[in-house]
Amino acid sequence: MLVLQLFLQFLGLLIWLVIIPFLIGLLPARFLPKEYRTPGTVFLAGFIIYLAVFEVVGVIVVLNAVHGGMAILLKWFTPLAVALASLGLGAEIVVPAVRPHIRTKTKILSLEAKFIWLLFFLLLAFQLFISLTHAFFDGDDAYYVVQSLIAKEKGFLYRVEPYTGDSTVLNMRNALAVFPLWITMLAEKTRIHPTIIAHSILPLFLLPLAYLLFFRIGKSLFKNKIESLPVFMVLMALIQIFGNVSIFTSETFLMTRTWQGKSFAVGFIIPAFLWLFLLISEKVSCRAYWLLLAALVLMSGIASSLVVFLVLMMVLIFGFYLALHYRSVPILLKTMAAGIPGAAYILLYLFLK
Amino acid sequence: MSLVFTECIDILKNYVGDGYLFFVYLAAVIYLLFAEKEKRLRLFFIYAPMTILLVFLFPVTRWLYVKVLDEETYYRFLWLLPLGVTIAYSGCKIWISLKKPVYRYLSLFILVIVIVLSGKYVYENPNITRAENFHNLPGATINVCDFILDDAEFDFIYAVFPKEHVHFVRQYSSEIKLAYGRDILVDRWGFFDPVHDIMENHDIIDIASLLEITRPKLINYLVIHWTRATCDNPENYGLLLLDQVDGLLIYRDEVVANEIRATIGPYYPKRW
Numbered sequence: 057m058l059v060l061q062l063f064l065q066f067l068g069l070l071i072w073l074v075i076i077p078f079l080i081g082l083l084p085a086r087f088l089p090k091e092y093r094t095p096g097t098v099f100l101a102g103f104i105i106y107l108a109v110f111e112v113v114g115v116i117v118v119l120n121a122v123h124g125g126m127a128i129l130l131k132w133f134t135p136l137a138v139a140l141a142s143l144g145l146g147a148e149i150v151v152p153a154v155r156p157h158i159r160t161k162t163k164i165l166s167l168e169a170k171f172i173w174l175l176f177f178l179l180l181a182f183q184l185f186i187s188l189t190h191a192f193f194d195g196d197d198a199y200y201v202v203q204s205l206i207a208k209e210k211g212f213l214y215r216v217e218p219y220t221g222d223s224t225v226l227n228m229r230n231a232l233a234v235f236p237l238w239i240t241m242l243a244e245k246t247r248i249h250p251t252i253i254a255h256s257i258l259p260l261f262l263l264p265l266a267y268l269l270f271f272r273i274g275k276s277l278f279k280n281k282i283e284s285l286p287v288f289m290v291l292m293a294l295i296q297i298f299g300n301v302s303i304f305t306s307e308t309f310l311m312t313r314t315w316q317g318k319s320f321a322v323g324f325i326i327p328a329f330l331w332l333f334l335l336i337s338e339k340v341s342c343r344a345y346w347l348l349l350a351a352l353v354l355m356s357g358i359a360s361s362l363v364v365f366l367v368l369m370m371v372l373i374f375g376f377y378l379a380l381h382y383r384s385v386p387i388l389l390k391t392m393a394a395g396i397p398g399a400a401y402i403l404l405y406l407f408l409k
Numbered sequence: 410m411s412l413v414f415t416e417c418i419d420i421l422k423n424y425v426g427d428g429y430l431f432f433v434y435l436a437a438v439i440y441l442l443f444a445e446k447e448k449r450l451r452l453f454f455i456y457a458p459m460t461i462l463l464v465f466l467f468p469v470t471r472w473l474y475v476k477v478l479d480e481e482t483y484y485r486f487l488w489l490l491p492l493g494v495t496i497a498y499s500g501c502k503i504w505i506s507l508k509k510p511v512y513r514y515l516s517l518f519i520l521v522i523v524i525v526l527s528g529k530y531v532y533e534n535p536n537i538t539r540a541e542n543f544h545n546l547p548g549a550t551i552n553v554c555d556f557i558l559d560d561a562e563f564d565f566i567y568a569v570f571p572k573e574h575v576h577f578v579r580q581y582s583s584e585i586k587l588a589y590g591r592d593i594l595v596d597r598w599g600f601f602d603p604v605h606d607i608m609e610n611h612d613i614i615d616i617a618s619l620l621e622i623t624r625p626k627l628i629n630y631l632v633i634h635w636t637r638a639t640c641d642n643p644e645n646y647g648l649l650l651l652d653q654v655d656g657l658l659i660y661r662d663e664v665v666a667n668e669i670r671a672t673i674g675p676y677y678p679k680r681w
Contacts, residue, residue: 168510172517186532191545193536198576198591206583219590221583251580255545270494277450277498284501287517291497294521295430298528299493302426306488311531322488330453330491337449362482370489373460377452406477 061247068246073261076137077102082144086153087344092335093157096268101348102144103265104328107238108355109136114234115357118213118226119408125213126240133241172286179293180267187259187314194313197254200236201315204250207240228408232401233360235317254315262314266323267293269331276334321359321366328352329367333374340382346390354397361405368398413468417483421466424484429527434492437499444502454495461489496524549655550577556654557630558582560661564677565669568630569623571637571657572609584681588628604628613638616646624665627673631660 078095081102085093088101110133117129148154165173202218210216214231217224239258243250248257267289274288299307306322313319329352336345349371356367375391425431441454464470465486474483500520507513541548553574557566569588570578576591589602607619616639623631631648633639635656644650648660 168513189540190532190537191540193538193576195576195591195595197580202579202583205580209583216583217590218579218583219587219592221579221586249544251546252543256540256543273494274497277494278501281501281505284505287504287520288497288501290517291500291520291524292493294524295493295496295528297531298428298524299430300529300531300534301428301430302424304424304484304487305426305492307493308531309488312534312537318485326488327494330494334453337453362478362485365478366485366489369461369464369486370457373464374453374457377457377460378449381448381452 065246065248069242069257069261072242072245074099076141077106079141079144080106080137082148082154083140084344084348086147086151087342087347089339089342090157093154095158096272098154100268100272100328100331104348104351104355105140106137107358108351109133109140110238110241111234111355111358114237115232115404118231118234118237121213122215124211125215126207126211126237126244129213129237130241130244166283169283169286172290176286176289176293179290179297180264183263183293183297183311184260187263188256191255192312194316196313196316199230200317201239201251201254203230203236204239204243204254207237208243208250213237228405229361231408232357232405233317233363235320235358235360238358239315259314262320262323263310266296266310266327269324269327273327273331273334276331276338317359318363321356321363325352325356325359325363325367326370329370329374333378337378337381340378340384340387340390346394349394350397353395354401356398357401361401364398364401364405368395368402371395371398410468413471414466417466417468417471420484421487424487426529428529430492430496430524433523433527434490434496437496440499441495441502444499454491454498458490458495461486544581546577546581547574549657550574551581552654553632553657553659554578554581554585556652556659557632558584558681560651560659561679562666563669563674564679564681565627565674566630567626567628568632569604569608569619569628570632571634572605573634574632574657588623588626608633613640615640616643616648617641620646620648620662620664624662627665627669629662629665629669631662633658633660 078099079102081098081100084101084105085098088097113133113136114129117125117132121128199218203214206216206218207213214227215224216222239250239253242248243253246253270292271285271289274285275282278284278288296307296311299305300311302308306326309316309319310323314323329349332345332349332352336342336349339345353364353367353371357364371391371394375388375394379385379388379391438455438459441451445451445454471483504513504516504520507516542551544551557568564584566584567586567588568578572594575587575589575594578585578587579590589605592598593600593602593605603622604619607615607622614633614637619631631643633643635653635658643660647662647664649663651659651661653659
């Protein structure tokens, strides 16, 4: 019985962390250049859209539902996510656009490359091992993790004071950032305690996800010098492990409080922006890249209201230089258009604050 | 404005911390200024990040940020600098420029040493301990919470815990309300709570004073570490010692428990 329960929980995690985002990713992937229709890119694109949809549904429900908010959120998000995933799968079955371009042949690696890749995977395994076997105390968990738990046990979304359990008015600073509710959704789908999801399961997913992004960034950087990629990954892994020069660095946040929204920002949202920017700078005419950028700006609110400000800042500064580089007004306009969801979020935040 | 600029510099200094990784990053940017020829990568690694750094140091940005958001999180601007990617890319650029395998291994070794020596090991941290369970919460907290959840007659648990457990109780069960929470424990936030004051700020816990505050609030469970002295036997005041779990004495306030039974209890049926 226990084995069956564990199997079902694992299956639930697989479906809601990997399969559904991947199938959703099949929708935008068909509009990407052929060389980028890889499983990793499909998954990342799908994950951005999956969380952007969750953010939109989540914010609407948080602002409107006083009682039973979590049930309403699940009632709306579940069919929406399944529908998008089915659409992606159906489209791929009817008109295969990704499968024909997935390379099955693997390049033969040199001994040197194999050795350095091995080094990287050892460093990653070490990080995952520590995250699973060690407890990382952080005072903010008394707020964020408890919000996930309240949503699961009481159904209230941001309407209970997490520190004590007293009733409170909607906390606008956090109400638009629904990452804790995504944790609750995973807990509901798998019947696992939200605190276990946050502390023990999410790091095993979010850390490899961050490295998948670093890998894609490396791929974009080393187009013709692909043998540099394992060295890049080793150095990235080391920088995460030794980046704790102060408690404020992005590396410290990613490694010691992986499950919090702000750490998701440094482990996924900001690297995803860098990755998309590299893709855009390579081929500015690809509309799918710009749409993914807009979706990323939209989903950045899931982490925290502040992250939307930061991402908008990045979009504007990087976009300005890109427009200058190509001497193109349309690029500037596209940049501004990609930032519209973020601007709308900020206006909503200021209006409700 | 110069005062605000000094604030920005102080925030940057605090972010840079006691390692040299940020200086390695700046060195990498300078290296790429000379070594990187591809224009789109120059704007990715040099122009855009340095603009972000200038925007961060610009006093008006800080002033606006504090107006719209808050004072404490301005350092997060620096997350936008692609520090890791820039250092790793520069390292790879050096590595790939070397042709002989011996030099390549040597350069990789030097790069590793530079990162290790200029950074600080993230797991060398007093806040990181061996996990006792998959919740990553202290086992004692979980055991006491389980005991109380089992003992409760109604969906009405209002408890006082020692400060060491306050962070964790509601991460295990939101069914347990707390008399005071984590916000009271953060000194710089400057909050005061009389229950916390009686429980933590005196050598001896004054049970009579404590109950004067907890009874009107219907706080029905009190958890006290067995080493803490009380000015009298708590059982003389109507507290029933239920058990000692992992060094924690669990008391139920019978006066409050009877009042709950007679009044609001039936409206809060136990759900677990």
